[in-house]
Amino acid sequence: MAKYYHITTYGCQMNVHESEKIAGLLNEMGYECCDDVQNADIAVFNTCCIRENAENHAFGNIGMLKKLKANKKNMIIAVGGCLTQQIGKADILHKKFPYVDVIFGTHNLGKLKDYIIKKQSNKKAVIEIEEDDGNLYEEIRSLRTSYPNAWVNITYGCNNFCTYCIVPYVRGRERSRKSKDIISEVKELVSLGYKEITLLGQNVNSYGNGTDEISFPELLAELAAIEGKFRLRFMTSHPKDFSEDLAKVIAANEKICNCVHLPVQSGSDKILKAMNRRYMAADYIEKIETLKKHVPDCAITTDLIVGFPNESEEDFAATMELVNKVGFSSAFSFVYSKRDGTVAAKMDGQISEEISKMRIMKLIDLVNSQTREQSKKYINKTVEVLCEDYDKKKGLYMGRDEYGRMVYFNSETDLIGEFLNVEISSANGISLLGKVV
Ligand code: SAH
Ligand code: SF4
Ligand code: F3S
Numbered sequence: 001m002a003k004y005y006h007i008t009t010y011g012c013q014m015n016v017h018e019s020e021k022i023a024g025l026l027n028e029m030g031y032e033c034c035d036d037v038q039n040a041d042i043a044v045f046n047t048c049c050i051r052e053n054a055e056n057h058a059f060g061n062i063g064m065l066k067k068l069k070a071n072k073k074n075m076i077i078a079v080g081g082c083l084t085q086q087i088g089k090a091d092i093l094h095k096k097f098p099y100v101d102v103i104f105g106t107h108n109l110g111k112l113k114d115y116i117i118k119k120q121s122n123k124k125a126v127i128e129i130e131e132d133d134g135n136l137y138e139e140i141r142s143l144r145t146s147y148p149n150a151w152v153n154i155t156y157g158c159n160n161f162c163t164y165c166i167v168p169y170v171r172g173r174e175r176s177r178k179s180k181d182i183i184s185e186v187k188e189l190v191s192l193g194y195k196e197i198t199l200l201g202q203n204v205n206s207y208g209n210g211t212d213e214i215s216f217p218e219l220l221a222e223l224a225a226i227e228g229k230f231r232l233r234f235m236t237s238h239p240k241d242f243s244e245d246l247a248k249v250i251a252a253n254e255k256i257c258n259c260v261h262l263p264v265q266s267g268s269d270k271i272l273k274a275m276n277r278r279y280m281a282a283d284y285i286e287k288i289e290t291l292k293k294h295v296p297d298c299a300i301t302t303d304l305i306v307g308f309p310n311e312s313e314e315d316f317a318a319t320m321e322l323v324n325k326v327g328f329s330s331a332f333s334f335v336y337s338k339r340d341g342t343v344a345a346k347m348d349g350q351i352s353e354e355i356s357k358m359r360i361m362k363l364i365d366l367v368n369s370q371t372r373e374q375s376k377k378y379i380n381k382t383v384e385v386l387c388e389d390y391d392k393k394k395g396l397y398m399g400r401d402e403y404g405r406m407v408y409f410n411s412e413t414d415l416i417g418e419f420l421n422v423e424i425s426s427a428n429g430i431s432l433l434g435k436v437v
Pocket of ligand 2: 157160162168
C-alpha cells in the first residue's frame, strides 16, 4: 500500500525550505506527498515561534488532529521546527498532546528517519531535542516543490541577539556552508532548469565571517558567473553588515535582482539601541543612499516592529518618518511579541495592545499607500516576468519581475518556468495585471 505524508509549514522561507528537506527524508523512506492530511500515514508540523501567534497557530492545528489520530491509530504525528527547540517546550507539547508520536528540534532534523523507525517499534513517544553542534545538514537531499524557484541555505543560525528575537536561541550560532558546496548546489539547480535561486541566511551579509571562506559579495559574483539564464536573490540582509561592495556586485551582475530586503525594524535611535540592532536611523539611510548610488532602480523592502518596550509616540513618529523618507516597495509590519528568554521580555515599559494596534494600522496605511503609488508607475510599462504558478481562483498565471512585484496574466498554454515580457494594464495594490507581449 502506498505511504503518504503531509507537512504543515509555518514561519520563514528558511522553514519552508526545511520542509523540503523533511520531504526529502520521507521520500527516501518510500513515502509520497498527499494534499489532504486525512489520507496521510505521517503528518509533520514544521513549526515557528517568532511571534506568539505563530505558536498559537501551531498549537491549534496540532490539537485539531486529535480526532483523526483516534480513528487512525497507526498514523504518525511528528512535530519539529523552532517551537520545539525552545527550552521546556517539547515537554509542554508532550503533556498537552500525548498523541503526538515524535517531537524533534531544529538541530537534529536529519535524524527524523531514525525517530520514525524507533516510534514504529515502540509504544512511547520519541522526544529528541539536541543542542546546536554546528550542523550544516549537507547530507540531506531536499525534495524541491517550488519550481522554477529554489532556495539554497548559505548560513544557518544567528549571532546577533536582537533583544526581541528568539531565533538565536532556537537556531544556534551562525555558521556558513563551504562556498564550494553552495556553488555546486546552485550549478546543479541551474542545470536542472531552476530559474530563480534565493540564497538564505538570517544575516547573509556576514557569510564566511570568522572563517577562511570568501565574502558574501564574492560568493554572489561567483554564483552570477554560472552560465545560463536565471535570477539570483538573497535574504535576509542585516543593515549593520550591508557593504558598498555588495551594492557594486549587484550593479555589476545582471543575474542578481535589483531588489534588497533590508529590515530596519524602527526609525528611532533609542529603540534601535534597545533592540541591539547596532545601527542608527541615519546609518540606515546612508546605506540606502550608497545602494541607490550604484543601483538607482533598486527596490527596497523591509520589516518593521511597532510596540517594542518603551516605544513613545515620538519613537513611533520617527519610524513613520523613516518610512516616508525611504519609500519602500513593500514592508512587513509586525506588532512586537514578547518572547520568553529574550532580553526584551524582561524590559519594563511593555506597550499596551490598544496602542500597538493603533500604531500598526497607521504604519500599514502608510506602507500600503507607498506600494500603491509605486504600482501606478508600472501602468503601460513592459516588464520581464518569471512565470511561477497558475492561480486557480483567478484563472490567471502569476509571476514576478526582478523587483519582486507580483504580476498576473492570461495564457492558453502552460508558461511556468518561462521568462516573458508582460505589458502592465492595471495595478491592484501590491499586484499588477497585464498581458504577454
Ligand atoms: N534575520 C532576519 C529576520 C528574522 S525574523 C533579520 O534580522 O532581519 C523576521 C522578522 O520578524 C524580523 O525582521 C522582525 O521584524 C520580526 N520579529 C522578530 N522577532 C519578533 C518579535 N518578537 N515580535 C515581533 N516581530 C518580530
Ligand atoms: Fe533575529 Fe536579529 Fe538574528 Fe534577525 S539578526 S534573526 S532579528 S537576532
Ligand atoms: Fe523562521 Fe520562525 Fe524559526 S521565522 S527561524 S521558523 S522562529
